């Protein structure tokens with residue numbers, strides 16, 4: 001099926017965007033594993049830019065603008081769905097136990113005054129801040145209203161869809177691979193909240209929050225709380241239906257489920273300290289949820305490395321609050337090509353510029369293949385811009401170099417380092433097992449490379465079974481993290497049971513790839529040049545395929561040309577020719593066939609002068625690529641003179 005816009009994620013952000021785009025005339029599909037499992041259902045529904053003390057100026061502005069949209073936005077949703085959202089401009093009272101600062105708009109109330117506003121506060125409270133603009137919405141009611149409104153408007157809602165991967169080629173998403181097959185659209189929006197990182201290497205991690213609710217008992221005639229109470233690491237949110245929500249812990253424990261005695265104990269202690277009457281109210285429900293947290297706690301909004309993919313994720317503590325404005329800004333961006341001035345503050349590239357992923361560039365920046373040219377005096381002149389090429393994109397990351405290298409078989413670390421530099425590569429593969437066991441020649445190797453400049457491709461060399469490879473891949477992810485590449489989910493998958501020819505096991509590789517894709521890895525499988533296997537691996541969501549040119553380390557050159565050609569013809573993911581290339585001419589030849597990239601190790605490491613050979617391989621890769629883009633002349637059976645035969649000077 002195809003539609004104008006496919007939204008990956010059925011949470012509040014995804015649905016709000018779906019509705020906004022549908023209202024503007026788009027044909028929208030939203031897919032979700034379970035529309036009722038989204039984090040929006042787990043929240044408290046506070047709309048609290050003031051109480052949350054959001055220090056970042058752009059974020060503060062984003063939150064306030066969204067807050068001001070709320071009354072009108074919920075009103076329209078209620079009309080569309082026929083359901084209440086219980087938006088309530090109740091304000092927030094933030095009692096404190098000692099004097100401190102706060103941010104406006106806020107009013108200080110001393111103990112006596114605060115008692116007029118709210119009776120029953122804990123003895124230790126000395127006064128508090130009153131945030132009149134903050135508000136609340138019943139997040140569960142809102143989630144239901146969004147779902148119904150989307151349905152009523154004709155948004156196609158597909159439930160039970162588990163996205164396995166986002167298929168990309170040449171900076172374009174061509175489809176989303178799911179348990180229900182490939183789903184395609186003209187444009188895609190990634191709004192997968194805490195699960196984002198399973199689909200795209202963005203630094204969004206789950207941050208668990210445990211919560212509970214109590215109910216105001218019958219013997220209390222009126223609802224005793226008229227405002228949200230916001231204390232130290234605790235909030236108490238009264239609903240008009242006599243429910244009171246108490247939240248929330250903030251735990252960096254991944255997707256560890258369940259409520260814990262320690263978590264609930266902390267919440268209860270803090271809640272009773274702030275508002276003692278609550279200790280006698282019956283507990284109604286306990287639950288937990290996962291906030292989508294980014295390293296700077298700001299959302300990721302706007303364009304992505306792919307031209308037809310937009311990010312709307314990482315809203316951390318403010319997803320409910322930011323839904324209306326996120327929807328408006330993302331719809332403006334996609335439907336009207338209007339980019340709000342605030343969006344630059346929330347662009348994904350802020351993480352990639354600071355970190356090891358600095359090679360990841362904005363999609364509009366094109367790689368230019370620079371080739372030094374020689375002028376008629378025989379001197380090198382500055383490189384001409386000969387041809388504009390698209391960068392190589394793997395697993396959502398953009399690379400300018402199309403040559404990958406390795407670290408094995410070098411005579412010493414210095415030679416390896418100079419060769420890596422001379423090759424101009426941006427990806428270096430590292431054998432996780434050998435590094436972890438400090439195998440001869442691998443001591444200190446992982447530390448030697450500058451991982452702020454080079455993207456690590458951990459490989460599972462030495463693994464003979466799928467299980468082994470999966471385990472080593474996980475170790476590889478940890479290794480990359482330890483070396484500073486927090487968001488690196490790449491793995492070069494090698495399952496090689498045969499020690500003589502070192503040929504990969506196709507079945508084991510497919511099994512391991514399936515598992516690793518499920519675990520959120522960008523899988524780059526090393527395979528024999530088997531076109532059917534390449535297709536199957538692509539179908540399960542691999543980020544590339546890496547067919548061998550000839551047996552690994554053999555330097556025999558291109559022995560599988562015909563099959564590699566078929567793989568290239570069929571593949572929608574990058575094809576990286578791996579293993580067997582022995583000389584630059586063979587490297588160029590593989591690129592001329594249309595390979596997207598090469599991985600070369602032995603031919604460089606085992607040459608007499610590895611740095612020189614590394615540079616030769618770099619030039620050959622560029623030359624081959626240029627030749628492929630230029631398109632070679634047709635082969636002819638007979639000679640055809642270079643100079644025309646007509647108009648030649650003759651004696652008569």
Ligand code: GLY
Nearest residue numbers: 209248316317318
């Ligand atoms: N917005 C409150 C929380 O995330 O706990």
